[in-house]
Amino acid sequence: MIATKENKATIPAQLEGEFQTLLSKTFSSEPEWLKEKRKEAFDSFCQTGLPTRKNEEYKYTDLKKIFSGNFTAVHNESHALNFIPAPIAEGSIRLVFINGWLHKDSTLSSKLPKGVLIGNLATDGLLKHADFLKKNFSSNEDALSRLNDALWTDGAFVYVPENIRLEIPVEIIHISTGKKELLSSPRHLIIAEKNSSVSIIENNISVDTFAPMIINSQTDIFSGENSNVQYYRLQNDCRNVSLISSTHVKQEKNSHFDTNTITLGNEWTRNNLRIDLEGENCESHLNGLFVTNGTAHTDNHTSVLHNKPNGQSNQLYKGILDGRSTGIFNGKIFVERDAQKTNAYQSSKNILLSDDATINTKPQLEIYADDVKCSHGSSTGKLDEDALFYLRTRGLSEDSARRLLLYAFANDVLNTIKNESLKNYLEELVNERLEK
């Protein structure tokens, strides 16, 4: 297929050349099959180009503006970073990446249960699980995922073999930093085999970002039969950063997946979260919270695909928007003909603290099975004035009354977090964020 003129316009001009440079230098020692995959993905990306706002999926999110800068995708300079954030969860294993590259100070515990592999994708993943990667890479038709397929540099690789319950959480920290306009393409892969369990915290932060950065991040999660996976996505205070974070989860039968996406103080965020319930009897909980002000933009897209019977999915997304910030919640639920006895729920609740803040919510249900229970609801309102008054008549200042109410609103989402130390950490952070 030949790209049309119109499509050409939506491919950032420098990308073609940069991709060639990456292939001939950075990716040159990679196995042939991988380079082929990269080329295929890049071609496929070029055919569609960046999605425009005419694309229903990007109606409220303008990628062209984000990609209009003079960024480079070629970069692997080492950073002397003297700031690595303290661990969030007690005793966690940490993998640190900077602008898409592994940072040497990653703290790996040596006492891992037998067969567990925690490392980086570019070496550990490629060397030890190439077959797996070969089979499962690039299954996503989203243009930005294809771009990541082509450009990814490095990321976390977590492998938990059968019957292993990894008690220690794994923290994946991605730091954006530097003076150069960058497009970073981190890629993480998490595999939880049959009867295993694992808890992942993916944390995106920025430190001294003096130039605008784009992060086009992709995480793939395989949740095997009867496994239990918790995946927490934190996006906190990324300044000067446009964060595109795509997560694709595949669940096999009887598996249980929990996820929280917490966006606090980011400037521009697009989250894609796709869950394929590929076996019977899967359970999936998707929760999200974002607190924004200024001109921040937070776009949460979810799609849950029920392919097999007896699946359960539950979505709760909450937003608190101040200033001129904008929010989007777009939640899709597909229930295939085969997926009888599916229960799928979705709820999006938002509080607008200012008249200039906006939220767009759009549920999309496509149901082809006849014996299912599905529902969706969304509400958007202001802070409850009566409740505010009630609290103030008891002596609380307007500010603390307001904070108490907003915190109560947010807490529904935080309460779903199973990791106690992470929950405490976020409670404090949200409280801070709600202070005027």
Add this chain to the structure above:
Amino acid sequence: MLTIKNLHAGISEKEILKGFNLEVKAGEVHAIMGPNGSGKSTLSNVLAGKKEYEVTAGEVKFKGKDLLVMSPEDRAREGLFLAFQYPIEIPGVSNINFLKTAINEIRAYKKMQPIDAKDFLKLVKEKQALVELQVTLANRSVNEGFSGGEKKRNEIFQMAMLEPTLCILDETDSGLDIDALRIVANGVNKLRSKNRSFVVITHYQRLLDYIIPDFVHVMYDGRIVKSGAKELALELEKKGYDWVKEKLAVGSGQ
């Protein structure tokens, strides 16, 4: 303690309080009765500082200070408490946390140290016993899932915790069963002191058998049209409000 002079107030162009006067001295208990819609809750809300109501004339002095210019929280910190006719539910806000915050903000206003955690819990226990509020307050949101009666008790419990000097009880008795009425009234009586005043809004004489008022006022169409001693309540119970209204019509020459 409280002086209300010629108070006019309303909401969206509609005048509800039409020249309301009342003087409450320290230690007194005033009962206000009156037909539905006469403006009793409006008066309570205006005194508590609900901003939807617009005061168009008159003045309110609370312990010598101009009450109407104060924020709702400052009114509370100065010692005013309103037990709402319809206490709202606030999901997600813990009873205990919110009360502790309230007490500490009131203490900060009075330049006092925050309450000690142990003392606070002791106080909670003691005051809960006072109104025999049996729900476990810890881990429960303000009024959420409380029965009608429990909500009313919770109001009086909060009042006991905050130790106000002027307590306005807006139909605290409605929704309480016979035993609860006695318990809550006893609780209120224990809080009576020479420095603490009460304005008790009620439709029923029965409450006033327990909380014996110093004065009874009849409110009608936005103001007090008749005042008397506690016997007035008995008379109202027997005759209803029509005789007051009739007298009023004759009295005003209409």
